[in-house]
Amino acid sequence: MATVSLRDVRKSYAGTEVIHGVSIDVADGEFIVIVGPSGCGKSTLLRMVAGLEAITAGTIEIAGRVVNDLEPRARDIAMVFQNYALYPHMSVFDNMAYGLKIAGIRGAELRARVEKAADMLELRPYLDRKPRALSGGQRQRVAMGRALVRGPAAFLLDEPLSNLDAKLRVQMRLQIKDLQRSVDTTTLYVTHDQVEAMTLADRLIVMNAGRAEQIDAPMAIYERPASVFVAGFIGSPQMNILPATVAEGGLTLAGGQAVPLAGPLPPAGTAVLLGIRPEHLAPAAEGLAIAVHAVETLGADAYAHGRAAGVGEPVVVRLPGNAPPAAGSTLTVRPEPGFAHLFDPETGRRIAQ
Amino acid sequence: MAEPTMIGGRPAGQLVAHLILILGAVVVAFPIWYVFVASTHSIQTILRPPLPMLPGPYGPENYAEALSGGINRIGGVSVGRLLLNTTLVALGIATGKIIISMASAYAVVFFRFPLRMAIFWLIFITLMLPVEVRILPTYKVMVDLGLIDTYAGLILPLIASATATLLFRQFFMTIPNELLEAARVDGAGPWRFFRDILLPLSATNIAALFVILFIYGWTQYLWPLLVTNSNDMNTIVIALRKMISFADADTPWNLVMVTCVLAIAPPILVVVLMQRWFVKGLVETEK
Numbered sequence: 220m221a222t223v224s225l226r227d228v229r230k231s232y233a234g235t236e237v238i239h240g241v242s243i244d245v246a247d248g249e250f251i252v253i254v255g256p257s258g259c260g261k262s263t264l265l266r267m268v269a270g271l272e273a274i275t276a277g278t279i280e281i282a283g284r285v286v287n288d289l290e291p292r293a294r295d296i297a298m299v300f301q302n303y304a305l306y307p308h309m310s311v312f313d314n315m316a317y318g319l320k321i322a323g324i325r326g327a328e329l330r331a332r333v334e335k336a337a338d339m340l341e342l343r344p345y346l347d348r349k350p351r352a353l354s355g356g357q358r359q360r361v362a363m364g365r366a367l368v369r370g371p372a373a374f375l376l377d378e379p380l381s382n383l384d385a386k387l388r389v390q391m392r393l394q395i396k397d398l399q400r401s402v403d404t405t406t407l408y409v410t411h412d413q414v415e416a417m418t419l420a421d422r423l424i425v426m427n428a429g430r431a432e433q434i435d436a437p438m439a440i441y442e443r444p445a446s447v448f449v450a451g452f453i454g455s456p457q458m459n460i461l462p463a464t465v466a467e468g469g470l471t472l473a474g475g476q477a478v479p480l481a482g483p484l485p486p487a488g489t490a491v492l493l494g495i496r497p498e499h500l501a502p503a504a505e506g507l508a509i510a511v512h513a514v515e516t517l518g519a520d521a522y523a524h525g526r527a528a529g530v531g532e533p534v535v536v537r538l539p540g541n542a543p544p545a546a547g548s549t550l551t552v553r554p555e556p557g558f559a560h561l562f563d564p565e566t567g568r569r570i571a572q
Numbered sequence: 573m574a575e576p577t578m579i580g581g582r583p584a585g586q587l588v589a590h591l592i593l594i595l596g597a598v599v600v601a602f603p604i605w606y607v608f609v610a611s612t613h614s615i616q617t618i619l620r621p622p623l624p625m626l627p628g629p630y631g632p633e634n635y636a637e638a639l640s641g642g643i644n645r646i647g648g649v650s651v652g653r654l655l656l657n658t659t660l661v662a663l664g665i666a667t668g669k670i671i672i673s674m675a676s677a678y679a680v681v682f683f684r685f686p687l688r689m690a691i692f693w694l695i696f697i698t699l700m701l702p703v704e705v706r707i708l709p710t711y712k713v714m715v716d717l718g719l720i721d722t723y724a725g726l727i728l729p730l731i732a733s734a735t736a737t738l739l740f741r742q743f744f745m746t747i748p749n750e751l752l753e754a755a756r757v758d759g760a761g762p763w764r765f766f767r768d769i770l771l772p773l774s775a776t777n778i779a780a781l782f783v784i785l786f787i788y789g790w791t792q793y794l795w796p797l798l799v800t801n802s803n804d805m806n807t808i809v810i811a812l813r814k815m816i817s818f819a820d821a822d823t824p825w826n827l828v829m830v831t832c833v834l835a836i837a838p839p840i841l842v843v844v845l846m847q848r849w850f851v852k853g854l855v856e857t858e859k
Contacts, residue, residue, distance in 0.1 A: 271753050292759035304750035308772040317768070318758035365758075 221282030221295075221372035222247050223268065223405055228277035230263055230429075238264060239429045240277065245422075248403045250396075254416035255426035256452070261409045262377055264426070268407060269298050269375050282372050292321075297366035301378040303358050305350040305365075311337075312346040315364045322369075336368040339398065356387045363395070367402065374399070374406040380415065392418060413453055417441070425449045443560075447567040450494045450560060456522060456535045459500070462564065463493045474529020476507050480559055485570060492567075494560035497522060497537040506553035509534050514543045523550055604836065611635070611829035618825045630826065638830035651834060654808040658790060659838065661726045661807055665789030666782050668731030674774070677740035678766060682752065692741075699734040703795065711798055721805045726796055730789065736781055743777050744770070779849035787839045808835045 223245040230238035238260045245251050253261040266272040268279055270291035278285050286294045297318070305314050315333045324332070337343045340360040350358055359379065366374055379395070380388045396419055399406050410416055416423055417437045425433045425440065425448075433445040437453075444450035450458045463470040465487050469479040478493065485491065500507075509525035521543035523536045536552055544550050561570040610618055612631035617624070639651055679685075680692045710729045719725030747770070755765045796807045806814070812831055816823050843850070 269753075269757060271756070291753075291757045292761075296757065298754070298757045300750045300754060302748065302750055304748065304754035306751065306754075306769055308769075317755075317760075321759040321764065365754075 221405055222280075223373055223407065224278075224280040225264075225268070226278045226280075228264070228267060228279060229275050230260070230267060230272065231275045236275075237429050238267070238275075241424070241426075241431045242277075243424060243431070243434055245405055245407070248405055250399055250406045250408065250419060250421045251424060252408045252410060252416045252420035252422075253424045253426060254410055254413060254452070257411060258428075259426040260429040261411075261424075261426045265375050265377055265407055265409045268373075269296055270294050295372040296375055297369045297371040297373075298375040299362045299366050299377065299379045301381055303350075303362040303382075305358060305361055307350055310347050310349060311342060311353070311361050311364075314350065314361055315368045318365065318369050332368055332370075333364075336364045339367065339401075340364050340394075355383055356391065359383060359387075359391060363398070367398065370402075370404075372405065374404055374408075376406065376408045378410055379408075381410070381412070388415075395419065413455060417453070423453075425452060427452075443569070444494070445569050447492060447494065447562045450562070454496055456497050456537075458494045458496045458560070459532070459534050460562075461493045461495075461527070461530055461532050461534070463491055465489045465491060472507070472527060472530055474527055476527060476529075478507060478554060478559075480554070481556055485561070490564050491570060492562040492564050494562060495554045495558065497535040499555045499558035500534075500536045500552040501555055502536075502538070503551055503553035506551050507534075509536065509550045509552060511544050511546055511548050511550050514546050516540055516543055525550060607829050607832045607836075611826060611833050613826060615824060615826045618829075634826050634830050638827045638834070649804045649806060649811065651808075651831060653804060654806060654811045655834065655838070657723075657726075657805060658807040658809070658835075660723055661792070661796070662786050662789035662838075664723065664727035665730045665792075666785035668727060669733040669736050669785050670778055670781060672731055673733050673736035674740050674778075676737050677744055678770065680737075681741055681744040682762070682765075695734050695737050698732070699738075703730075707794065707798065714799055719799075721800055721802050723805075725799045726805070726807070729799075730792065730795060733785075736785070739777070739781065740774070743774060747773065776849055776852045779846055779852075783843055783846050783850045786842050790839050 225241055225243050227240045227242050228238060229236060229240050241264060243251070253264060255261045263272055267274050268281075270286065270289060270293075274287050278287055280286065281294055281296065291298075306317065309317065312333055315336060316329055319329050319332060333346075334343065337346055340363055342357070342360055342364055345353060345357060345361075350361065353361065359382070362379065366376075376395075380391050383391060392415055395408075408415075408419060420437050422435060423433075423437050423440055424431050427446075427448045433440055433449045435443075435445075440449060440453050444453060444458075447460060451460065461472055463472050463478065465485050466477065467487060469477055469484075470491065470493055471477055472493075507527055509523070509527050511523045511525040513524040515522040515524070517540060519540045521538045521540045523538055523544055525534055525536070526532075527534055536550060538544070562568065563570055606623070609625065609627050610623060611634055613624065613628035613634075614630045617628060676695060680688060680695075714720060714725045714729065717725075719728070751769065752765065755769055760768060791809060792807065793809050793813075796810050797813075800806055800810065803811075803814075808831065812828065812835060815828050815831065
């Protein structure tokens with residue numbers, strides 16, 4: 220159990236900077252999820268905390284101690300890898316015990332600690348098996364157990380669920396959350412899956428091209444995304460982003476449609492990007508007319524995909540699943556008050572409202 | 573799991589396949605059988621062709637003479653001593669090669685140091701130089717070190733192996749990087765990683781290589797011939813050669829054949845005993 224601090228952490232490969240200065244203070248026991256598209260540097264950041272990648276600039280502290288130049292083993296961390304990296308020639312017991320054995324723990328204490336972790340993960344019946352005789356889900360749990368058994372200052376998980384099938388992933392997601400709460404250990408978790416990110420995190424780091432675009436609680440990010448990138452990345456289906464111009468008492472879309480907006484707005488005539496989530500567009504008697512060209516019905520919900528006249532960007536609207544519109548019909552919607560987001564088209568940053 | 577079959581269940585196809593296999597086996601085994609047959613006949617029978625195809629009655633007599641009384645013929649050295657020499661040399665070469673090549677492959681694959689690739693290529697280039705090319709300088713070095721007529725002199729020059737280094741390098745490169753990283757996070761240093769993870773994972777490769785290298789060491793001819801002067805440091809292959817004189821009549825062919833049988837028995841034993849591991853090491857892909 221410990222705090223983890225990153226101070227302007229940077230990473231360059233042969234002169235090319237790939238991580239452009241990330242800073243965060245992680246509280247003791249906090250669950251941080253680092254999320255972003257592939258290639259955004261999220262795994263690199265985690266591996267820098269683990270000590271598997273050198274830190275080009277900045278400092279990383281674990282439990283108040285600068286660990287920049289320490290070997291992974293000296294950092295008191297445990298890591299779960301995407302492909303689990305179990306030792307193929309060792310039994311489940313030996314896989315989990317290896318780190319403890321190196322730390323000089325032997326005999327009864329070793330057995331007790333491994334068995335306790337095995338019980339938490341329901342691995343007791345498999346302790347004598349080799350990894351190749353286990354299913355994907357069981358291997359994943361062994362990898363978790365190997366981290367858990369050490370009782371480290373921090374857990375580092377690198378896309379631990381991405382090799383599992385969808386059903387198992389949901390199950391393990393809940394289990395990981397429960398485990399993390401019960402052992403109350405600071406955790407950094409890397410994923411590209413925004414559902415995992417939203418459900419697991421106390422706080423999220425949304426990364427894009429080596430930068431932390433936004434660091435906040437999941438709902439805060441959902442409600443007030445700091446940039447167009449974050450707005451598009453968090454939430455599914457994606458937020459609708461429509462170019463518009465500020466007018467009197469609202470916005471005018473590229474096709475000339477007026478979208479009434481309450482609240483303070485930038486000066487009239489300013490070009491902005493209007494962001495509005497599919498779930499925050501409600502059918503109305505008058506408003507934005509959308510020509511629907513496809514409807515996806517998911518049971519509880521239906522998503523209508525369409526275009527507003529004169530606007531290049533597609534618009535998605537979430538509707539109740541029981542009475543979806545037909546493809547080819549026209550749907551009139553209105554943004555729910557208070558749920559419109561404005562972004563600067565130049566910088567992509569949120570415009571304060 | 574069903575055995576993969578190229579030729580279906582058709583009896584004719586099976587027959588052809590078996591005929592070809594049997595023919596191959598006979599071609600390979602016949603000379604060895606002939607050696608064994610010759611080792612059980614008297615010298616008179618051997619020198620009066622044709623040689624019978626079945627073992628004769630002199631087997632026990634020939635073997636007894638070769639093992640106990642053959643002393644004069646092989647320069648005063650017993651067959652037992654020759655077999656011991658050869659075993660020590662073959663074991664020394666096989667283990668030495670494995671240790672050296674594993675160590676160098678480990679360094680080349682898992683460590684970053686200046687001139688790493690240059691060193692790798694240097695090892696690689698020695699593949700292109702046959703032993704014969706560097707045999708004179710090697711001999712000079714051995715003389716200067718006073719290693720003529722010693723086991724060290726027989727073994728040391730033969731244990732550097734570019735081939736084995738390459739094989740281990742290729743195998744080490746298939747080990748997922750995460751395994752190394754997991755071990756580092758678990759607290760294993762380079763030595764522990766080697767001992768606890770790399771060595772057990774290489775076990776089948778080591779076994780396969782050991783079989784090949786043991787036979788390589790056992791059948792060495794040119795280097796043992798050069799580096800041994802005294803007869804009691806000879807290997808059995810050299811001694812065999814020395815038993816044969818140019819005049820046919822002076823050569824005790826029956827005893828030569830017995831010595832041949834004794835010379836090929838240990839490598840066959842090694843192959844048979846390690847066959848399961850050997851095949852596993854050659855075909856295993858599971859990581």
